[in-house]
Amino acid sequence: MAVYNVKVTTGEMEHAGTWDHIYVTLIGTKGQSERTELDNYGTDFKAGDTATYTVKTNSSLGKILLVKVEKDPYILLPIEDQWYCSKIVVTTPEGDEILFPCYLWMSRGDILELRGGKATKVFEDDHPVLTEHRKKQLTQKKNIFKWKIMDDRIPHHFDDTKDLPADIKFSESKSSEIFYTKTFTGLELKFKGHFGSTKNWESFEDMKHIFWFKETDMSAYVEEHWMEDDFFGYQFLNATNPNVIKRCSELPPNFPVTDEMVQPFLEKGSSLQKEIQKGKIFIYDQKMMDGIPPRMNNGEPLPVTPGLCLFYVNPDDKLMPIAIQLQQQPSEKNPIFLPSDSKTDWTLAKMFIKNADLMDHQSVHHLMKTHLLAEAYCVATHRCLPVVHPIYKLLIQHFQYTIQINSLARKILLGPDGPLSMSSLGFDGLVELMRRSLPEVTFSSLCLPDNIAARGLETVPHFYYRDDGLKLWDIINRFTKSMIEIYYQSDDDVRKDSELQDWISEIFTHAVLKNKASGFPESFSNIDEVVRFVTMVIFSVSAQHAAVNNGQFEFYWVLNASLLLMKPPPTVKGQSSMETVLETLPNIGRSVKFAAQAWVLSQKYTDIVILGQYPKERFDDPEPKKIIKRFQDELSLLSKAIKGRNSKLEIPYTYLDPDQIESSIAI
Template sequence: MEIGNIFICDYKKLDGITTRVVDEESVYVASGFCLFYLNSNKELLPIAIQLAQRPAQDNPIFLASDSDSDWLLAKMFIKNADYLEHQGIEHLLKTHMLGEVFAMATLRNLPSAHPIYKMLISHFRATIHINNHVRNQLLGPAGALSLSSLGSEGVLELMRRGLSDLKYSALCLPDNIIARGLDTVPNFYYRDDGLKLWTVLNSFVREMIKQFYLSDQNVAEDKELQDWVKEIFIHGVFGNPFSGFPSTLETTNELIKFLTMIIFTVSAQHAAVNNGQFHYQGWIPNSPPLLVKPPPNKKDKISMESIVEALPNVGHTAIFTQTAWTMSFNYDDVVPLGLNPDDHFDEVFPRQIQKDLLNELHFLGEKISERNSKLEVPYNYLNPSYVENSITI
């Protein structure tokens, strides 16, 4: 523990949320913990699972050394919790819904001639449309999240809890990685590729801002810009001062970081949490949205038959798998990160900076592809060629 080889996932946000009723019985959602160990082979492996927050005799700690059936079902329940947090908080809340806040604030406060509008508007293509689809379909009566263990109301409550303690630093990847103690974990390609993408985007934004804001005073005195960031603060985090979200931007550095966060969130971060869903959630036992039997409360009582009985029925399984496939699907009109078919800049320098960005993204993509060629399981979700410019699905 002292040298940083122990990690923990804590699913306390799920504790106490009313779950869905299946066959007149409320289903169970694990709100406990999963302990991981970074072994001498540099593998991060689960070694212990507790399925509820409070210790009790009927809440045993399952170990990797337990029977195969006990350990498998414990992992399935903790993966059910992980699926719900992933969809409700990491995917919908932190990318889709915040992306809509960014888009609406931009449309309502920045005129089309404003340089920040020109920089951002291509990153909001189809976001409001797809979010309406999420509300009507994914959270609708027959949607995958409505059929999940929490149901639509439970997922919305989870999102409320996620929003109540959302921090600005959680959306800024360099800050987030350090805060979570993940800066030295080996073979962590999301971190490695994400930080490189953040650096490329940050350099692009910095060069752009230098063209339009010659001093900190220019930033502080831009009323349209200040109205824009204030609206994001009010409608994004409900004016929560403990979130760390800025309600004003006083310097060019603050503006550069804020813009980098927005572009990264609606492009790279969404790609990271969205594009691999079918690969990892398409096989339902690996990431079950719903488990219909209660979790084990004693060891050595689980059989393979009882594990199969805990899985959702064929109809629900088909809906969950089809949803994971649809959300991971690339459409014909995808606009990759860095491309702006409707270029809003007429000036020479901004156009050149955009070309420089494309070159940097192409170079990074080649490096990622070269690394992936040596991996048994390539990590391609943050390869710029596969990162969409906006949230469209």
């Protein structure tokens, strides 16, 4: 008689437990056990519980290959009673302890076959049962995770026309928290008469009181300093869209800024050309937006300004705007605005630059470059990598909730009444902007060290996104390299891993649409390529998303940045007033809708998994656990350093503090 101890852990989340009958069958190299019900005295499978059960066999089963888990209904409960199984640990008669990760929801009638926690590649499976299980699992996952093309010129996504699988849905707690956040935010706005109001704002002061209690130190700072030029420049380095400006080596011919125009704003005795040669002139150029038809409002096109803005790092090391042209082609009706113009002309010019930048940020740098690309990585991972594959184990946590949040974004944010569809470009315009931008997305542009170097921003002062981001990139890269080198001993291991090659091929096909010019790998030939690509994926879905997402509520205050502007920009200088500024802004109802959505998207919810945390125990080897611990220690040291620096800054930069970074795109 051989006795096997089977330790079962039920998830801690709400409603994870079950009253149903749970059965297991142990499958080994020398046979399999009988189907055994897991039933101890008292209540089994309560949320958060771990219990041990006994499975007896006539003789040893040899090496345990699989654990089959079945769920049958409890006769007295006619309603569905899902169960979340976290993991099963089997102790053999020989004393070996084998982890079988699960982390899946089971419905009545479901049958799961779990592999052990040891990561293996396809060519390492040494038993027909394991080989067949691997093939069967991928076939099943490809039937669930199917590609859908919303538009043939933007990244493909998960086919969410049917109900999402339970294992990629929000937890009950997250769904409840988002619901309550949205509900109570809406109730406050209705109570104050803001929700749906078609009235225009009467003063700047009124805009400071959209909410009663929803305020942070940063949002309060933005409300007080939004009109200042140095803060305008600061935002292109450290707000929600820090990836758009670049060093200016020569002025584009369609931006005829002269020395006479900007001399008063440069160092005394200098010139524009001298400052360009010193590397102190930078440019924002929204030419990608030029010619996109805007949204119609009451039969008239809304104003959209694909403008240019020139910046200068002054002797005080501040990035200052010194010239703005709001349309691409210079003309008498498209003047170059300067800081010496009237206060309202200059303010309006900056507002229109921020309007274009915000639409570019939301559609391209936020939605497409993080959310949509992450979904492509995620779907390919589910389709091409079985759960025992080392890259699956390494990455799957970094895709938690990404499919569901993207599905919601397509329905809500981009829906007919969604905030993005209400923007100046509208749904069609933003999609066209993404279409134009995807061919310009390169693999190197998603790798932060290359991105910074290509834009010539290595020495710009007070660029905290760069400083913190490069440190994070290095930490993630070291972690990824250490993890991958455990499982890939040679470049030949990479080349003959057919599942890994299928994975990167699907990403190349569905993320960048087979664009060879993107520099995305079509296949992997060596370990370094895998390390670099996986580093980029982890950085993009954690740190980069935090940088472009977490400050939305703080920086998207209606005066500082609005998705929608109602009146055309000035075409002649000296004719605007503060009343013009107020009339240019969206009405109260539209403004608060943007603000409410930004609040929801900037919150942290209780089941957040911070970068470096791996609560789901997927690795059953001691070496990965050591590497994860080292990764956590390095992130902790960086967090302390960032907090120390921030304590000395007037404007702390917190978005890339590892303590504030979620490990996946989950909101």
